[in-house]
Amino acid sequence: MLRFMPVGDSMTIGSAGEHTWRYRLWRHLCGAYGGPFTFVGPRETLYDKSAEAPVSYEYAEPDFPRGHLAGWGEGWHHLTPLIGEAVRAHRADVLLVSLGLIDLGFYTNAEQTADNVRAFVADARAARPSVHMVIMPVLHNVRADQDAPFAAQVARFNDLLAKTVTDLGTDSSPLLLADPSPTYDFRTDTYDGTHPNEAGEHRMAAAFADAMWRAWDLGGPYEAV
Numbered sequence: 001m002l003r004f005m006p007v008g009d010s011m012t013i014g015s016a017g018e019h020t021w022r023y024r025l026w027r028h029l030c031g032a033y034g035g036p037f038t039f040v041g042p043r044e045t046l047y048d049k050s051a052e053a054p055v056s057y058e059y060a061e062p063d064f065p066r067g068h069l070a071g072w073g074e075g076w077h078h079l080t081p082l083i084g085e086a087v088r089a090h091r092a093d094v095l096l097v098s099l100g101l102i103d104l105g106f107y108t109n110a111e112q113t114a115d116n117v118r119a120f121v122a123d124a125r126a127a128r129p130s131v132h133m134v135i136m137p138v139l140h141n142v143r144a145d146q147d148a149p150f151a152a153q154v155a156r157f158n159d160l161l162a163k164t165v166t167d168l169g170t171d172s173s174p175l176l177l178a179d180p181s182p183t184y185d186f187r188t189d190t191y192d193g194t195h196p197n198e199a200g201e202h203r204m205a206a207a208f209a210d211a212m213w214r215a216w217d218l219g220g221p222y223e224a225v
Helices: 021-032 076-090 101-107 110-127 142-146 148-168 198-216
Strands: 002-008 037-039 046-048 053-056 094-098 132-136 175-177
Touching: 002 076, 021 037, 021 198, 076 101, 076 110, 094 198, 101 110, 101 148, 110 132, 110 148, 132 198, 142 148, 148 175, 175 198
Parallel strands: 002 037, 002 094, 094 132, 132 175
Antiparallel strands: 046 053
16 A cells, blocks of 8 residues: 655645645646555644634545645745654655645744754664655745745745755655646746645646656556546
């Protein structure tokens, strides 16, 4: 049984009524991956905007493995201290990570955020030395479009992230970048300039799926279901 753990911020947890890219990727892998697999993690809920808390189970399609480690308003800064225990407890084989927007917006600069990435990788490997990781760069959003210093921090972090992935990847615990940026546009792929709509969910799922297919021959090229 191959165990995937989605790790992320509000773009990954999603909010009440949404499918989430997690669901889109699960649907894809059901057809493209030939073996048993599941999604795991210590959390299952969506974020409820009216309650301002992650307490909702109102998925648009709830019948899928909903385990994850994602939180509204959380970043590398928040989840790095949690990743070792989460990997250990849920025996995660592949981490699907989309983090950084919150960090750069509120907590750490590009260099400090890259340091947290390295700590995250080290802690995940300490818990499971063979863990694989697919990491998404910070996606361009409405704030980066309007705030030049923030956009510069995003660009700087994404450069550091690419270098970190190259530096830290090993044969036994490989790291990949999953980048939908050539086709991802916050004007058409989000509902508010940041959070993915249906098109954005598919593009994020495709980035993860296609990275694993090209590098590891896992699954197949993404086709929206």
